[in-house]
Amino acid sequence: MLKRSHKQSSVPILGWHEYGALPELGVSLIRIKVDTGAKTSSIHAEDLEVIKKGKNEYVKFTLHEGHRHKIKTISCQAKIVDRRSVSDSGGHQEKRYVIETSLILGNQVRTIELTLNNRGTMRFPMLLGRKAMEGFLVNPHKAFQLGKPDEQLIKKLRKG
Template sequence: MNKIEENAVSSNDISVANKKLLGWREWAALPDLGIHSIKMKVDTGARTSCLHAFNLEPFEKDGQPWLRIWVHPIQGSDQEHICEAPVLEQRTVTDSGGHRETRYVIATTLVVGGDAFKVEITLTNRDTMKFRMLLGRQAMNGRYIVDPKASYLTGTIS
């Protein structure tokens, strides 16, 4: 190993210290929403995490904006799950195809491999997508590094 390679390795070791490893796809849970298991794609190209919601119904609770959210949490299934969450904001998001869309944003607890933390999640219809959820950079920042060859490094959820 030459001097440049040695420096690159030692710098890399410092940057990954205390971070867990994720594969390109992982199991997660969204307990605040009553979703006990969901497959998510780990997407370093997405800034914000995203959850599939095929129907959204805004309403007011205690003077604050809330959403009733209809989700198909299981890939390839029409099983419906209905949950509710307070609205954080509405935000214009540009998807990987360059299409802009205004989406509702919620904050909720995400559980991945035993770690539980709050994340911001945008809501959109992902019926045509393979994964019902994307894990974006903001949720991973400072917590994880990604091995693009690996899958389900944090284990499975039954």
């Protein structure tokens, strides 16, 4: 028999989906599906174009706040940190660009790896993978446990 602790956990608890922000990419609010089956986080990106700056490669891409409703189109650019073979839920492999960026969940900030791919037909524009949820617990019966991202943190971390 499992004993239940009556102590409050100091570990933040994620629901099966959450709100987040990617301030370095100009995204103030995005719906995220928490996916313990995915290792790396992923986001819906369109119009990918690789550019060279000195010895480094960058990728230009477009994100949409509001996802399928395309409330706001955001032009982004980020340094490519890797190209990685990723398996989708159907077992199909594809090479994806990997970038690093800051993610805000509630009042928590962390730097995460994010693969860029077409999630246009999916309900959520972003998946949060296991690497990004280290230090969190997940309650699959709940949603939006951390609330909306802290606006002061968004302003502080936003580029430009």
